[in-house]
Amino acid sequence: TQLLEQSPQFLSIQEGENLTVYCNSSSVFSSLQWYRQEPGEGPVLLVTVVTGGEVKKLKRLTFQFGDARKDSSLHITAAQPGDTGLYLCATPSGTALIFGKGTTLSVSS
Amino acid sequence: DSGVTQTPKHLITATGQRVTLRCSPRSGDLSVYWYQQSLDQGLQFLIHYYNGEERAKGNILERFSAQQFPDLHSELNLSSLELGDSALYFCASSPATSGRWEQYFGPGTRLTVT
Numbered sequence: 001t002q003l004l005e006q007s008p009q010f011l012s013i014q015e016g017e018n019l020t021v022y023c024n025s026s027s028v029f030s031s032l033q034w035y036r037q038e039p040g041e042g043p044v045l046l047v048t049v050v051t052g053g054e055v056k057k058l059k060r061l062t063f064q065f066g067d068a069r070k071d072s073s074l075h076i077t078a079a080q081p082g083d084t085g086l087y088l089c090a091t092p093s094g095t096a097l098i099f100g101k102g103t104t105l106s107v108s109s
Numbered sequence: 110d111s112g113v114t115q116t117p118k119h120l121i122t123a124t125g126q127r128v129t130l131r132c133s134p135r136s137g138d139l140s141v142y143w144y145q146q147s148l149d150q151g152l153q154f155l156i157h158y159y160n161g162e163e164r165a166k167g168n169i170l171e172r173f174s175a176q177q178f179p180d181l182h183s184e185l186n187l188s189s190l191e192l193g194d195s196a197l198y199f200c201a202s203s204p205a206t207s208g209r210w211e212q213y214f215g216p217g218t219r220l221t222v223t
Contacts, residue, residue, distance in 0.1 A: 031209055042111065042199050042214025043152070088152065092209045095165045096142055101151035 002027045004089055004100035012106045016078050021103040023089035024071045030092055032072045034063055037086040037102070046074075079107045112136065113202050113215035121221045127188040130218045134181055134202030140164075141183040142212060143175055146197040158183055159206050190222045 005024045013019055023032065031050045035043035047056050049065035049072060056063045060083075062075040076083055084107050090097040112135035122128055134141050143155040145168075154167035158177035169175075172190075177183045187194060197219050201212040 033211070040216070042113070042201070042217055044111070044214070045211045048209075048211070093154075095140075095157050095159075095206050096154040096167060097212060098154070099144075099152040 002029075002091060002093060002098055004091060004098060006087075006089060006100035006103050008103060009101070010104050010106075012108070013079055015080055015107055015109045017107075018075070018077050019079055019105070020073050020075045021087055021105070022071065022073050023100055025091070026070070028069045029065075029072070032065060032069075033090045033097070034072070034074055035088040035090060035099075037088060039085070043086075043088055076105075079105075081107050081109050083107050111213040111215060113200060113213050115198075115200050115215035115218050117218060118216065119219050119221075121223065122190060123223055124190055124192060126190050126222075127186065128190065128220065130185040130187070130198055130200075130220075132183045132185070132200030132202075132215060134183070134200075135213050138202035138204050138213070139181065140203040140206055141177055141181070142201040142203070143169075143183070143185050144199045144201065144214075146199060146217070147195075152199070155185070157206075164206060187220070192222050195220055195222045 034046045037043040052067045052069045054065040060077045086102045088102045090099045114133045139160045146152045155169040157165040175185045197217045199217045201214045
């Protein structure tokens with residue numbers, strides 16, 4: 001079973017700061033999904049990356065997929081309190097998804 | 110709102126008891142997935158149903174079972190509950206069977222076993 005390691009586990013920053021969180025595996029990803037989960041809610045898909053070296057942008061969020069498809073990063077520019085939440089990476093395994101344990105981000109104003 | 114509904118929102122019960130969690134997928138989605146989320150294990154896949162048939166099992170205990178009904182809603186049955194079963198249980202739905210497709214998660218059921 002493929003294991004996804006996310007780092008850092010926790011991140012607490014001030015509004016306006018930039019940050020990067022990471023998702024790594026020892027195995028190649030067929031594809032990778034990033035989800036955000038807010039307290040009391042289920043995860044919501046942010047983006048799917050498929051091709052090695054791919055970069056996708058979603059407003060202030062930039063997602064990169066490593067050339068070897070073994071790692072991915074999520075960069076947030078000028079973080080806002082609304083970005084607070086648990087960021088999860090996931091990869092398909094058969095018919096389901098395997099999730100990393102996530103990075104808990106807290107952005108204070 | 111993902112379109113996936115789960116009931117109840119919260120459930121408190123005692124060890125040894127049995128509970129049923131219910132999920133209604135998004136309109137048109139044939140796949141239903143169940144996940145368990147705990148602080149130490151993270152979000153873990155339990156079981157997948159597609160159009161009424163079981164398609165895959167993950168880390169699901171023998172004390173747990175699920176089914177998907179003809180109207181596509183699903184139920185997760187947890188029996189002989191233990192303290193360690195306390196967790197968030199999520200249902201997700203998808204239009205297809207592959208994990209490559211986006212899964213839409215419900216708001217979850219928080220189970221507390223005392």
